[in-house]
Every structure is written in structure tokens, then in C-alpha cells.
Amino acid sequence: DAKTTQPTSMDCAEGRAANLPCNHSTISGNEYVYWYRQIHSQGPQYIIHGLKNNETNEMASLIITEDRKSSTLILPHATLRDTAVYYCIVRVRGDYKLSFGAGTTVTVRA
Amino acid sequence: DGGITQSPKYLFRKEGQNVTLSCEQNLNHDAMYWYRQDPGQGLRLIYYSQIVNDFQKGDIAEGYSVSREKKESFPLTVTSAQKNPTAFYLCASSMGRLMGNYGYTFGSGTRLTVV
Numbered sequence: 001d002a003k004t005t006q007p008t009s010m011d012c013a014e015g016r017a018a019n020l021p022c023n024h025s026t027i028s029g030n031e032y033v034y035w036y037r038q039i040h041s042q043g044p045q046y047i048i049h050g051l052k053n054n055e056t057n058e059m060a061s062l063i064i065t066e067d068r069k070s071s072t073l074i075l076p077h078a079t080l081r082d083t084a085v086y087y088c089i090v091r092v093r094g095d096y097k098l099s100f101g102a103g104t105t106v107t108v109r110a
Numbered sequence: 111d112g113g114i115t116q117s118p119k120y121l122f123r124k125e126g127q128n129v130t131l132s133c134e135q136n137l138n139h140d141a142m143y144w145y146r147q148d149p150g151q152g153l154r155l156i157y158y159s160q161i162v163n164d165f166q167k168g169d170i171a172e173g174y175s176v177s178r179e180k181k182e183s184f185p186l187t188v189t190s191a192q193k194n195p196t197a198f199y200l201c202a203s204s205m206g207r208l209m210g211n212y213g214y215t216f217g218s219g220t221r222l223t224v225v
Contacts (some may be wrong), residue, residue: 034213043114043200043216044153087152091213096141096160096204097168098214100153 004088009105012082018075020104022088025069030093033064035073036100037084044087044100047073078108112137116201116217122225123188123195131186131220133201140205142184143214146170147198156199159184188222196224 005023012018024033032051036044048055048062050071055062061074075082087103114135123129135142141160145153155168159178173192178184184203188195198221202214 036213041198041219041221043202043218044214045216046213049213096158097143097155099155100145102150102152 004090004101006086006088006101006104008102009107012075012078012106012108014080014108014110015077018078018082018106018108020073020075020086020088020106021070022073023070024088024090027068027090028092031090032093033062033071034089034091034098035060035062036087036089037082038087038103039081039084047086078106080108080110082106083108114201114203114215114217116199116220118220119218121220121222123222125224126190128187128189129195129222131188131199131201131222133184133186133217134182135184135203135215136182137203137215138181139203139215140181141203142178143202143204144168144174144176144184144186145200145202147200147219153200156186195222197222 032049034049035047038044048060050062064071085103085105087100089098117132143158144156147153154170156174157168157176159165162178162181165176165178175187198219200219201217204214
């Protein structure tokens with residue numbers, strides 16, 4: 001599976017957009033990009049996933065570069081409840097397993 | 111509502127004892143997984159099961175055992191052979207190879223402490 005690199009931590013002001021980068025320079029054509037988040041002492045929660053096209057849902061937007069070597073998760077209007085660890089994961093299509101790294105600790109400040 | 115239930119939420123174990131963590135799902139998912147999380151770290155895969163009566167070792171299976179006798183249930187036993195069992199344990203399920211639109215669904219976790 002392709003390895004991902006994320007910043008260890010980042011701060012964001014409440015009400016502003018939070019842009020979370022992820023580098024996956026070794027991604028192959030059959031690997032999806034998934035994003036999850038984990039609020040303290042809870043199970044991770046699915047946010048969004050994509051293959052090549054940009055994706056948007058009620059929680060966030062996922063922007064994948066044309067060469068697919070990096071992506072950005074955008075939380076459009078961050079709230080205090082968005083404070084969490086965010087995981088960027090690549091998964092081979094058809095594979096059962098997801099590998100979670102250390103993620104990015106996002107702190108939203110009032 | 112469909113979901114995954116892990117019990118108990120907190121568990122204390124004496125050294126040398128085996129303990130079993132429960133995981134039940136009513137999502138009709140084929141695949142189930144157990145992860146371990148240590149403070150400040152990511153999740154590490156212990157075991158996973160693609161179908162009933164079948165399971166595979168993950169990255170850190172030593173000292174753990176599982177069974178998958180029913181589609182809904184995937185209990186994890188932490189044996190006395192596990193040297194550092196104190197951790198947060200997470201169970202997850204998915205539709206399997208196709209994953210569906212949401213990948214994994216996670217339970218709320220069991221925090222195991224060896225006393």
C-alpha cells in the first residue's frame with residue numbers, strides 16, 4: 001500500500017476553512033484516498049473518499065491533484081467540534097484492510 | 111439504528127488472566143476487524159475476518175485470539191501471552207471488498223487496563 005505523509009498538528013480558527021494536506025506520492029492507479037477522523041477516546045469516523053475526481057459531501061471536500069500524488073481535505077467552516085485527529089489513508093481497490101498512521105491533530109480555536 | 115456495539119467500555123484485568131472483548135454489528139457487513147491503539151499513536155491491525163468461520167492475522171496478532179462463528183459477532187480474547195495489553199481496542203466492520211460508500215464503521219472502543 002502507498003504510504004501517506006501528514007503534518008503532525010495544525011491549528012485552525014473557528015469559522016474559518018481548515019485545509020488538511022496529505023502526501024501520497026507513491027499512490028498507484030487502483031488506490032483510493034480515504035479520510036477519517038477520531039475525536040478523543042472514540043472510534044474513528046468516516047469523512048470522505050475519492051479516486052481521481054474531487055469529491056464533496058455534507059462534512060467536507062476532498063481535492064486530489066491531477067497527478068494524484070497529494071490531496072487536501074477541506075472543512076469549510078471549522079467548529080470546535082471538529083477538533084480531532086484526522087487520518088489520510090490509501091487503500092488498494094479490492095483490499096479489505098485500512099492502515100492508519102499517526103494522522104494530523106487538528107485543534108480548532110475560538 | 112444499525113451500528114457496532116463494543117462491550118464493556120472499560121475493562122480491568124489482573125496480570126496472567128485472559129479476557130474477552132465483545133463486538134457485535136447489525137449492519138449485515140461481511141468483514142470485521144480488531145485494532146489496537148496506544149496513547150498518541152495510530153491504529154494497528156490485530157486480526158480481521160472476511161467471512162464467517164475465517165479470519166487472518168494482522169500486524170500484531172501475537173497474544174490475541176479471535177473467533178467468527180456468526181456474521182454479527184467477532185470477539186477478541188487478550189491472552190496472558192500478550193505482554194503489554196493495556197490499550198484502547200477498536201472493532202470495525204465493512205461490506206468487504208467493495209467497502210461500500212463509507213469504508214469502515216467503528217465501534218466506540220474498549221479501554222483495557224492491566225492492574
